[in-house]
Amino acid sequence: MPELRKDPIIGRWVIISTERGKRPVDYEIPAPVVSQGSCPFCYGQEHLTTPEILAVRPPDTAPNSPGWQLRVIANKYPALRVEGELEKSGEGLYDKMSGIGAHEIIVEMPEHNRFLSDLDTPHIQNILSSYVSRMQDLKRDARLKYLMVFKNQGYRAGASLEHSHSQLIATPIIPKSINEELAGAREYYDYKERCVFCDIVKQETVDRRRLVLENENFISIAPFAARFPFECWLLPKKHESNFENSTPADLALLAAMLKETLLRIKASVNNPPYNLVLHTAPCQISGLQHFHWHMEIMPRLTRVAGFERGTGFYINPTPPEEYARFLREVQIG
Amino acid sequence: MPELRKDPIIGRWVIISTERGKRPVDYEIPAPVVSQGSCPFCYGQEHLTTPEILAVRPPDTAPNSPGWQLRVIANKYPALRVEGELEKSGEGLYDKMSGIGAHEIIVEMPEHNRFLSDLDTPHIQNILSSYVSRMQDLKRDARLKYLMVFKNQGYRAGASLEHSHSQLIATPIIPKSINEELAGAREYYDYKERCVFCDIVKQETVDRRRLVLENENFISIAPFAARFPFECWLLPKKHESNFENSTPADLALLAAMLKETLLRIKASVNNPPYNLVLHTAPCQISGLQHFHWHMEIMPRLTRVAGFERGTGFYINPTPPEEYARFLREVQIG
Numbered sequence: 001m002p003e004l005r006k007d008p009i010i011g012r013w014v015i016i017s018t019e020r021g022k023r024p025v026d027y028e029i030p031a032p033v034v035s036q037g038s039c040p041f042c043y044g045q046e047h048l049t050t051p052e053i054l055a056v057r058p059p060d061t062a063p064n065s066p067g068w069q070l071r072v073i074a075n076k077y078p079a080l081r082v083e084g085e086l087e088k089s090g091e092g093l094y095d096k097m098s099g100i101g102a103h104e105i106i107v108e109m110p111e112h113n114r115f116l117s118d119l120d121t122p123h124i125q126n127i128l129s130s131y132v133s134r135m136q137d138l139k140r141d142a143r144l145k146y147l148m149v150f151k152n153q154g155y156r157a158g159a160s161l162e163h164s165h166s167q168l169i170a171t172p173i174i175p176k177s178i179n180e181e182l183a184g185a186r187e188y189y190d191y192k193e194r195c196v197f198c199d200i201v202k203q204e205t206v207d208r209r210r211l212v213l214e215n216e217n218f219i220s221i222a223p224f225a226a227r228f229p230f231e232c233w234l235l236p237k238k239h240e241s242n243f244e245n246s247t248p249a250d251l252a253l254l255a256a257m258l259k260e261t262l263l264r265i266k267a268s269v270n271n272p273p274y275n276l277v278l279h280t281a282p283c284q285i286s287g288l289q290h291f292h293w294h295m296e297i298m299p300r301l302t303r304v305a306g307f308e309r310g311t312g313f314y315i316n317p318t319p320p321e322e323y324a325r326f327l328r329e330v331q332i333g
Numbered sequence: 334m335p336e337l338r339k340d341p342i343i344g345r346w347v348i349i350s351t352e353r354g355k356r357p358v359d360y361e362i363p364a365p366v367v368s369q370g371s372c373p374f375c376y377g378q379e380h381l382t383t384p385e386i387l388a389v390r391p392p393d394t395a396p397n398s399p400g401w402q403l404r405v406i407a408n409k410y411p412a413l414r415v416e417g418e419l420e421k422s423g424e425g426l427y428d429k430m431s432g433i434g435a436h437e438i439i440v441e442m443p444e445h446n447r448f449l450s451d452l453d454t455p456h457i458q459n460i461l462s463s464y465v466s467r468m469q470d471l472k473r474d475a476r477l478k479y480l481m482v483f484k485n486q487g488y489r490a491g492a493s494l495e496h497s498h499s500q501l502i503a504t505p506i507i508p509k510s511i512n513e514e515l516a517g518a519r520e521y522y523d524y525k526e527r528c529v530f531c532d533i534v535k536q537e538t539v540d541r542r543r544l545v546l547e548n549e550n551f552i553s554i555a556p557f558a559a560r561f562p563f564e565c566w567l568l569p570k571k572h573e574s575n576f577e578n579s580t581p582a583d584l585a586l587l588a589a590m591l592k593e594t595l596l597r598i599k600a601s602v603n604n605p606p607y608n609l610v611l612h613t614a615p616c617q618i619s620g621l622q623h624f625h626w627h628m629e630i631m632p633r634l635t636r637v638a639g640f641e642r643g644t645g646f647y648i649n650p651t652p653p654e655e656y657a658r659f660l661r662e663v664q665i666g
Contacts, residue, residue, distance in 0.1 A: 003652075005558040008529055010510075010517040014558045015648045079648050092536045093529070094557045148644055169646075177343075177645030184343040196341055196426070203425045224427045225338040225347045227642075277643030296643055309560075309608055309631055311481055312510030313502075315348045315412050319336075 002080055002099030004173065012176045015079050015099060036112040040076075041163035043110045050074040053104065054133055056126050069123060071107045072130055078103035079169060086143045086172050100143055102170040106130055112163050115271075116153070117262035124255035125248070127166065131278070132251070134168055135244040139283035144170045146178060147283045149243075154273025157300050166276075174282050181279060182291055189290035197292030198239050200224075205237075209321045212328060213260055217253045220261045222320035222327070228302060229318040230269055230327070232261050234295040241288035243280040258295070264327045265299055272299040335413055335432030337506065345509045348412050348432060369445040373409075374496035376443045383407040386437065387466055389459050402456060404440045405463055411436035412502060419476045419505050433476055435503040439463055445496050448604075449486070450595035457588035458581070460499065464611070465584070467501055468577040472616040477503045479511060480616045482576075487606025490633050499609075507615050514612060515624055522623035530625030531572050533557075538570075542654045545661060546593055550586045553594045555653035555660070561635060562651040563602055563660070565594050567628040574621035576613040591628070597660045598632055605632040 003016045040048035046064045054072040061067030080101025088097045108116055108127050116124065135147045151166040152158040159165075174182075188196040204211050204221045212232055213220040220234050234257055236250065246254070265272065280293040308314055336349045373381035379397045387405040394400030413434025421430045441449055441460050449457065468480045484499040485491040492498075507515075521529040537544050537554045545565055546553040553567050567590055569583065579587070598605065613626040641647055 007556070007558040008517075008521070008533065010513040012558065012560075012645065012647075014560055015646075016559075016652050017648055017650045018652055091557075092540070093532050094536075148646065150643060171646070175644045175646040177643065180343045180645070184341075188341070199426050200341065203427075207425070223340070224424075225340040225345065226349075227345075227347055275643055279643075298642055309610075311483065311508045311610060312345065312513070313348075313481065313504070313508040314345075315350055317350045319349050319351055 001084060004097045004099055004171075006095040008093055008095070010176075013171075013173045017079055017099075039112055039161065039163050041105075041107045041161060041165060042112050046071075049105075049107075050076055054130055056130070066110070068110060070109065070127055070130060072134060073105050073107065075103040075105050075167070080171065082141075097172060100172050102138060102141075102144070102168070104134060104168045106134075106166040106168065108164045108166060114164060115262075115266075116151070116164055117259055117266055119259070121252065121255045121259055124259055125251050128246075128251045128255055128258075129248070131166070131168065132244050132246060135280075135283065138168075138170050139244070141170075142284065143172055145282055145284060146171045146174045147280070148175060149278040149280075151276040152273075153276070154300070157273035157275050159273075170283075178279060178282070182281075182288075185290045185292075195239055195290055195292050197235060197294065201235055201237055210324045212264065212324050213257055215253050215257055217250055218257045220257050222324035224320065226316055226320040227308075227314040228298050228300075229316060230265050230272070230299040230301060230323050231316075231320075232265065232297045232327075234258060234261065234297070235292065236294075239289075239292055241281040241291040241293060242286045243278055243293040244283075245286070254295075260332070261297065261327075263332045264330055265297070267330045267332045268323070268326055269299065269301060272301055274299040334417060337430045337432055337504075339428040341426055341428070343509075346504075346506045350412055350432075372445055372494065372496050374438075374440045374494060374498060375445050379404075382438075382440075383409055387463060389463070399443070401443060403442065403459055403463060405467060406438050406440065408436040408438050408500070413504065415474075430505060433505050435471060435474075435477070435501070437467060437501045439467075439499040439501065441497045441499060447497065448595075448599075449484070449497055450592055450599055452592070454585065454588045454592055457592055458584050461579075461584045461588055461591075462581070464499070464501065465577050465579060468613075468616065471501075471503050472577070474503075475617065476505055478615055478617060479504045479507045480577075480613070481508060482611040482613075484609040485606075486609070487633070490606035490608050492606075503616075511612060511615070515615075515621075518623045518625075528572055528623055528625055530568060530627065534568055534570055543657045545597065545657050546590055548586050548590055550583055551590045553590050555657035557653065559649055559653040560641075560647040561631050561633075562649060563598050563605070563632040563634060563656050564649075564653075565598065565630045565660070567591060567594065567630070568625065569627075572622075572625055574614040574624040574626060575619045576611055576626040577616075578619070593665070594630060594660075596665045597663055598630070600663045600665045601656070601659055602632065602634060605634055607632040 004013050006013050043066045050073050052071045055068045056070045057068035080099045082102050086100045131149050148169045185196050210222045223233050275298045277296050281288050281291050337346050339346050376399045383406050385404045388401045389403045390401035413432045415435050419433045464482050481502045518529050543555045556566050608631045610629050614621050614624050
């Protein structure tokens, strides 16, 4: 059983994945690149994965056989496990709990060598809808406190399989970065009686120097204190704390904006590896006045992550106003 | 002038380095590897750097000429600048300040192809002493709130020059990760009336499963909630909040422990890239009862940094007890 351990100084929880148990010697063997023929996420290899939890496929195709457009499966090597009791315990001054949770993979498309941004908008909408469905389902488990949706695109961004996929990790705690956003946004709200994200949407829509894209329901911006060159945030214009409350109409507009933002980044800086994370309210809570869900896209163009690890301090060599202008002006397809 | 900008949600400050001003097209050109012949940190190339601020060299050698054991110089491309006024201003809902600070490089040795762990203990002690000297000097500038000492070893850890060096960045704000440690440690102290780091030292010294090394004044441990495989922390046994108060005797013992910890990591996992950061109290404050300086060594063996960026959530595939045992038992030199 994996274990969750709490840092006694800053309260950050870490998953200690005892089952995967890498021995020191394992680090010397470079991870194999899974080629198209043996990729478990490709058409015809469905037997290599755990059974599908959800799929978009024509009604005349059988589960776990080809024909699908996207599949959601349980991770074969989960960081956390659904089975078991949530037990909390101490060890001297330290705190830990059993590694209860879920770890699912959204295989975004059957083709091995395509990118999320290559898909048409309705297909991307289906991927976003699959996040919503899985979140709606998992939030019924009261042991789960947070549902983390993210995507690592490219080897340097941490992807262990190159076939395009997203992940959903459900945790029995709220991750530190979300707790920080909740606390910071609450402080702002207590002082101003306004949502800080709504204020950001307003200011960026008027100012326009950091605006990358705008449609009826969403904006895509270069954030004022961007940590990374070409970092972009997608925010709904209308206040909503929980992503899983998005309507199909919202998701269609979000899909279009996500595709175009990714295409503009790809065209600007030669298809960089990136991480995409969804920040939404904890799954047992909804209707928060001070919190506003959003998506963060972080291209990996700089190598400074090491220093940031220890200090929480970022140096961004490209002002957001500058790369936002570039993203607006770049020619795509 | 570089600019410090504050994230309006979580309060994280970011340096927006407008002068270095990388244009989008710059990201497509891979950074050149500086070879031994043209390295500005090598013997005989002293004219390629800014004038030395401090050096360990025989009295019969001239500044900025060969003969030195280590040199401290100002970074030619500083993230922050000493000149100018510290001006704070707003921009709508956002906050920023001028990028006042300092950015120095500690060139640890004249040889291009040696590692910190290859040096003898007195030489490493001189490096640690140079940190102390520079910190003592810089803290006299009341505009500076924090002195960050860190080292990126290896390209994958973010080093832009391969010649072994450390860096010191002085900032007009306290970095987020230090603020978090200060707040968490204060909370613990308010509740228990004891320093959390002192409690960690006590528990680890008795428990011994996560203890890597121990000498008269220091311990080297695998932290209970380690984020990374082979992450090690070095802590003084005696309570002290400020690193720059270390005596020469302390630094000699710390140098010996740092060397041996690095050698044991190197022998265990084939000389990995790593980051080393010094966490100490803000430079305008001393004598804190609840905070305790320490060093964190973070080898870069996993590629999960991308996901962590967005969530603050870490998955460590190797339990600290397991790699601590390996580090204790591995044969070195």
